[in-house]
Amino acid sequence: MSPEIIQPPEWAWYYIAVYFFVAGTSAGAYFIGAMEELFGSGREREVSRAACYIAFPLLILVPIPLIADLGRPERFWHLFIYNQGGYPYLNLISPMSVGSWVLLIFSVCTLLSFLDNLVADRVISFPLFSRYYNRIPRRLYAVFGSLAGFFIAGYTGVLLNVTASPFWAATSPFMGALFIVSGASTGAAAISLYLIWRRRNSGGEVERLEAFDRVVMVSELVLIALLLILAGRTALPLMTLPFVAMFWLGTVALGIVAPLWFKYRFRRHPFGDAPVLAHYLCILAGGLLLRISLLQAGQL
Amino acid sequence: MAKGMFVDTTICTGCKACQVACKQWNGLSAEPAHFGKRPGVPYPVADNFTGDSYDNTGTLSATDWRHVRFIEQIDESRREKRWLFSSDSCKHCSDAGCLNACPTKAIVRTDLGNVVVQQETCIGCKFCIPSCPYGVISFSEETGTAHKCTLCNDRIHNGLGTACAKACPTGSIRFGELADLKKRADARLAQLKGKGEQARIYGYEEADGLNVFYLFADRPKVYGQPEDPVVPQRRLVLCSLVTILTALGVGAAALVSFRERLNGRDEEENHES
Ligand code: SF4
Ligand code: SF4
Numbered sequence: 001m002s003p004e005i006i007q008p009p010e011w012a013w014y015y016i017a018v019y020f021f022v023a024g025t026s027a028g029a030y031f032i033g034a035m036e037e038l039f040g041s042g043r044e045r046e047v048s049r050a051a052c053y054i055a056f057p058l059l060i061l062v063p064i065p066l067i068a069d070l071g072r073p074e075r076f077w078h079l080f081i082y083n084q085g086g087y088p089y090l091n092l093i094s095p096m097s098v099g100s101w102v103l104l105i106f107s108v109c110t111l112l113s114f115l116d117n118l119v120a121d122r123v124i125s126f127p128l129f130s131r132y133y134n135r136i137p138r139r140l141y142a143v144f145g146s147l148a149g150f151f152i153a154g155y156t157g158v159l160l161n162v163t164a165s166p167f168w169a170a171t172s173p174f175m176g177a178l179f180i181v182s183g184a185s186t187g188a189a190a191i192s193l194y195l196i197w198r199r200r201n202s203g204g205e206v207e208r209l210e211a212f213d214r215v216v217m218v219s220e221l222v223l224i225a226l227l228l229i230l231a232g233r234t235a236l237p238l239m240t241l242p243f244v245a246m247f248w249l250g251t252v253a254l255g256i257v258a259p260l261w262f263k264y265r266f267r268r269h270p271f272g273d274a275p276v277l278a279h280y281l282c283i284l285a286g287g288l289l290l291r292i293s294l295l296q297a298g299q300l
Numbered sequence: 301m302a303k304g305m306f307v308d309t310t311i312c313t314g315c316k317a318c319q320v321a322c323k324q325w326n327g328l329s330a331e332p333a334h335f336g337k338r339p340g341v342p343y344p345v346a347d348n349f350t351g352d353s354y355d356n357t358g359t360l361s362a363t364d365w366r367h368v369r370f371i372e373q374i375d376e377s378r379r380e381k382r383w384l385f386s387s388d389s390c391k392h393c394s395d396a397g398c399l400n401a402c403p404t405k406a407i408v409r410t411d412l413g414n415v416v417v418q419q420e421t422c423i424g425c426k427f428c429i430p431s432c433p434y435g436v437i438s439f440s441e442e443t444g445t446a447h448k449c450t451l452c453n454d455r456i457h458n459g460l461g462t463a464c465a466k467a468c469p470t471g472s473i474r475f476g477e478l479a480d481l482k483k484r485a486d487a488r489l490a491q492l493k494g495k496g497e498q499a500r501i502y503g504y505e506e507a508d509g510l511n512v513f514y515l516f517a518d519r520p521k522v523y524g525q526p527e528d529p530v531v532p533q534r535r536l537v538l539c540s541l542v543t544i545l546t547a548l549g550v551g552a553a554a555l556v557s558f559r560e561r562l563n564g565r566d567e568e569e570n571h572e573s
Contacts, residue, residue: 005359005435005524009426035554071424071444078404078423089405093533096427097403150547158539162532163430164397172535176543184550212557216550298430 006164008299013292015065020156020291021186022065023103024179025284026058027149028187030110032209034146037138040205047205048142049117050194051187055149056114058190059107080104095159102151109145116141153183160298167234168298171227175294178223181216185256186287188213189280196277210263217260217283224252237297247293255286302413303456304511305465305473306481307387308488309523310499312472314354314368314385321467322366322389325452329363362440365389365449366464369524386523387464387473390415390436390449391503392511393531398448400533401431406446413478413511414451422446433507433529451512478511485515492517507531 033051040048067073075083079100082089091097116138118124157175160168168175188209195201228235238247259279322328333346345351350358355370371384396415399407406422409415417428417437422445428437429446437448452462460466461475474481485501492499492515502520503513506529514523521527 005526006433007359007429007435007438009429010439011426031550032554035551036558039555039558069425071426071439071441071446072422075404075421075423078406078421079425082405083421084405084418091400091403091405093400093536094403094427095536096401096425100403146551150551154543154547158536158543159427161539162536163401163427164433164435164530164532165430168430169530169532169535173539173542176539177546180543180546180550208557212554215553215557219549 006166008165009163010299011295012069013295015069017291017295018288019062019065019069020179020295021288022058023062024153024156024183024291025186025190025287026055026062026110027106027151027153028183028185029058029190030055030106030113030187031146031149031153032184032187032191032212033113034142034149036205037142038146040208046195046200046203047191047209049121050191050198050200052110052113052117054187054190054194056107056110059110062103095155095162099152099155099159102148102155106145106148106152109141109148113138113141113145150180153187154180160294163298165298167231167237170231170234171294172230174223174227174230178220178227179291181220181223182287182290184216185213185220186284188216189283189287193277193280193284196273196280201276210267214260214263214267217256217263221252221256221260224256235297237300238293243293243297246289247297250289251286251293254282255289256283259283259286301411302478302511303451303476304392304413304478304481304513305389305451305462305475306485306513306515308472308474308485308515309384309386310488310492310497310515310517311470312368312385312387313470314370314383315469316368317467317469318387318464318473319364319366319368321463322449323363325455325463326365326450328365331357331361331363360388360390360436360438360448362438362442362447365447371522373518373522384517384522386514386516387468388524389464389512390451391434391507391513392449392451393506394508394511395531396507397431397433397531397533398428398437398446400531401427403427410453410457412451412456414453414456416450416453417446417448419443419445419447431532433526433531481513485513488515 029051033048037048067076070076080088090101115126119126154176157179161172161175163169191209192201195206237243259282262279331348334348335344336347338345349356353370357364357367360367366387366389369386369388373382373384392414399409399415403425404421404423406418407415407428408418424439424444426439429439437446440447455462465473465475474484489499489501498517500516501513502516502525503510516523
């Protein structure tokens with residue numbers, strides 16, 4: 001393939017990479033919460049509650065960058081309705097089309113879970129929810145929402161992989177996998193930060209979340225290595241200046257390796273609040289820099 | 301009844317009549333020169349023009365739907381030289397990456413097989429741009445939408461040929477029925493091969509066949525075309541599978557980490573015994 005002729009879409013990183021990150025974190029948090037909801041004990045619900053309180057507020061931010069990056073923002077509804085026929089439109093082989101619809105489904109699930117938790121915590125009262133809140137519906141949102149969440153966390157990677165841009169094409173088929181894993185890790189970090197903020201970051205649940213996060217972060221490193229091997233020469237931009245700082249220092253060193261070392265080193269010893277807080281923030285920043293680097297390296 | 305074009309680059313003289321005709325018929329503005337400073341050059345240089353070749357635009361763009369490429373081949377000793385031309389445009393692929401990618405149905409194929417961007421539907425998401433394996437489709441800041449050659453959609457649906465083919469004085473660009481064009485191309489290829497010349501058709505197999513195809517005297521790369529174009533959506537199934545498997549993996553990791561209910565029960569049972 002002759003790389004010089006493929007035109008880059010010139011998606012603005014401050015819209016699109018930020019969207020990838022926010023949606024990935026929201027989705028990651030939600031499916032962790034849903035897993036806890038489905039497989040954890042009913043007694044402790046701190047993690048799933050935190051997940052619901054994070055997923056929805058993050059998700060309402062999402063349409064802003066997505067619509068702002070369009071050439072014709074006022075026409076964004078064409079994503080759902082074919083403007084010339086007036087009927088709903090879905091293009092099954094376009095990740096952007098399917099993604100828009102799933103984003104809609106995911107928003108509904110996160111909203112329902114959000115309301116459900118507000119009712120459970122007696123912040124608001126809503127008879128329909130109060131009557132059923134502890135029964136089937138919560139599980140139902142968790143099942144549908146976590147499926148949609150996995151999709152949202154991963155499809156953005158698939159979307160990049162199915163273009164002709166040399167770097168994105170060469171990293172096929174692993175970009176989606178990497179984005180899911182990274183979403184899980186930033187989602188877990190977001191949940192932990194929320195728990196610290198609410199002073200509920202102790203107990204068995206938090207330990208289990210940490211154990212999960214360690215596995216996820218190791219897989220993230222493996223996937224990054226795999227991606228770079230596949231990309232070969234097309235990954236050369238990652239060796240140039242802004243990317244060395246963003247990708248190697250930001251994402252790999254400070255965003256994954258350092259926090260991972262911290263997690264292993266201090267997993268038995270309780271550590272002061274500030275370093276713990278800092279390492280979660282590093283994970284989040286690393287996740288954002290990962291999306292920016294991979295987006296921009298494909299658009300040079 | 302697909303229509304298309306056959307571009308015989310071996311008889312192109314690089315006159316750019318096609319480029320001008322395309323601009324005129326489709327009302328495409330000329331790109332004004334953008335002057336900038338270049339290090340070491342005391343005067344301002346127009347950096348959106350090549351400036352070192354008869355090739356003025358260098359690429360296709362939202363206002364250049366046709367681009368005549370000038371390829372100067374000079375050997376090391378500077379004794380042998382060859383000048384190649386090729387008039388490039390959208391290939392109207394049978395399996396079009398841009399059309400596959402579009403989430404709004406802005407890109408459609410007409411009954412004549414040409415691929416068109418419906419300007420009133422496009423939202424300017426730009427996903428089609430990296431999805432074209434030939435780097436054809438471009439974004440216009442002015443309209444906020446994607447633009448490319450339409451195969452003169454208005455003309456061909458009214459019984460006319462494309463403006464570029466009409467203007468071409470050497471017959472290098474031919475418009476017509478795909479089947480007829482292929483016959484012509486095969487005959488010309490046989491003629492050149494008979495004379496012992498290097499020649500090849502570009503566009504019979506690529507992307508299930510290109511409705512605009514070429515006769516090249518050298519490797520496609522020389523003409524700025526991908527040697528091995530892949531319709532990017534053909535990777536979709538594999539990418540989706542790997543992503544789903546990863547999701548299952550993460551789900552399993554979560555299951556192992558969070559199945560406190562099972563662990564809890566074990567512990568309780570241990571307690572009782
Ligand atoms: S050459 Fe590119 S823009 Fe033209 S139909 Fe094929 S994929 Fe679309
Ligand atoms: S930019 Fe327009 S034509 Fe291209 S994929 Fe988006 S909506 Fe479709």
